[in-house]
Amino acid sequence: MTKVAPFHSAKPNTPNVYHDNNKCTEGNNIETQYLRQGTGGRPRCQHCDRLATQGQ
Numbered sequence: 001m002t003k004v005a006p007f008h009s010a011k012p013n014t015p016n017v018y019h020d021n022n023k024c025t026e027g028n029n030i031e032t033q034y035l036r037q038g039t040g041g042r043p044r045c046q047h048c049d050r051l052a053t054q055g056q
């Protein structure tokens with residue numbers, strides 16, 4: 001797994017979380033026009049959490 005700088009989606013009606021792993025499918029699904037840098041003051045996405053815990 002590769003940890004990356006935190007990013008999140010500015011798209012309405014999406015989970016209010018941030019991602020920090022380039023293996024996260026949710027994070028990778030964010031369209032370019034909604035991609036924002038930083039955590040946005042949100043909690044980390046559960047999938048990214050799991051990836052970080054697995055270390056894979």
Ligand SMILES: [Zn+2]
Binds near residue numbers: 019020024025045
């Ligand atoms: Zn994520």
